[in-house]
């Protein structure tokens with residue numbers, strides 16, 4: 001029986017607060033990221049003396065915390081991220097360029113920003129004012145300044161463009177009338193949207209260019225060490241393993257029905273990574289099935305250990321209280337995806353490899369789903385040794401997710417944990433492991 005261990009005294013490593021101040025991480029921190037300290041501490045736990053031998057893998061790269069921190073430590077990391085905007089962020093944070101050249105070329109982008117261009121987003125619903133709308137994401141002057149700068153970047157050397165694009169996207173989002181809040185975008189409480197204009201975009205762009213130049217100088221990277229590939233990490237299972245890894249510190253999407261592709265919709269449209277909602281839907285369909293918004297393929301496997309079996313039974317008994325009839329299937333699909341990924345990691349692990357999974361529990365229809373413990377059971381069954389389940393943070397469940405007949409009942413506390421696993425010594429990655437289903 002797996003038990004959780006409370007870490008009350010240690011500062012939490014699962015929140016992204018550090019990312020707002022640390023070199024390179026601060027270029028574009030995201031709320032759902034974890035602290036780079038988690039990666040550093042885990043690397044030190046490996047107790048290895050030869051950096052060159054260590055390979056890290058990160059199947060859910062997000063803003064690139066793991067590959068950036070690994071590269072800073074001098075170890076290689078192969079990272080994967082399905083969202084093209086987030087993959088772009090991670091990749092850009094790994095790049096190296098001469099900060100002086102970046103500074104010198106900045107004027108080319110500034111010229112474009114001052115010149116402005118009509119933006120194709122002006123005609124896309126909610127992106128811009130007009131048509132009697134009361135709320136919109138970007139003021140017209142913000143969109144036109146952005147479009148002018150984006151075009152200006154094309155006149156810069158190819159090796160520098162990603163840095164300017166990142167700085168400009170962040171500047172645009174600072175001047176957006178909405179901000180990401182959990183699973184949706186929420187309009188900012190402003191007296192009027194007039195505070196955002198061309199001048200504020202240019203000022204923020206310059207500010208982010210300053211940060212990038214400073215960090216390129218202070219934290220020089222060997223860009224060839226790590227990579228971020230834009231890929232559905234569930235496809236790892238179909239890839240022949242070339243290299244075996246020693247360290248994997250990762251945080252999959254939580255089973256909280258959030259779809260991250262939706263939260264980054266403005267950035268994806270601004271960057272031209274998607275041009276309509278159909279393309280966005282294609283990305284959603286490639287994400288781990290932790291949400292009900294997309295019409296993904298139904299899961300087939302149904303056996304993910306004893307805790308899973310009990311919880312699913314409890315949830316099915318209360319199916320009339322669920323806010324979506326697809327929730328039981330979503331839970332099943334989520335663990336099917338995670339089982340597939342954990343099995344793929346088994347194939348790629350070196351003996352003694354360390355695997356840390358940051359995850360939170362969730363609640364549906366009055367039943368708490370102990371995602372950490374279920375993942376621990378699945379990991380054990382595909383060949384990993386469970387070392388610990390450390391609770392790092394207590395979270396409040398959203399009232400919406402907790403809807404059930406007894407509305408007065410207290411909303412349960414959820415926990416965020418780090419599941420710590422080791423690959424057995426003496427095993428080579430390709431051990432035969434038990435498959436479920």
Ligand SMILES: C[S@@+](CC[C@H](N)C(=O)[O-])C[C@H]1O[C@@H](n2cnc3c(N)ncnc32)[C@H](O)[C@@H]1O
Pocket residue numbers: 030032033034035059060061062063064065066080081082083086231232233234250251252253254260261286287288
């Ligand atoms: C909790 S976030 C990871 C945050 C990351 N640790 C950081 O510090 O920025 C989970 C990430 O998994 C990504 N993701 C979801 N499904 C995926 C899939 N099938 N393959 C690869 N990445 C996926 C999401 O886009 C999201 O960025």
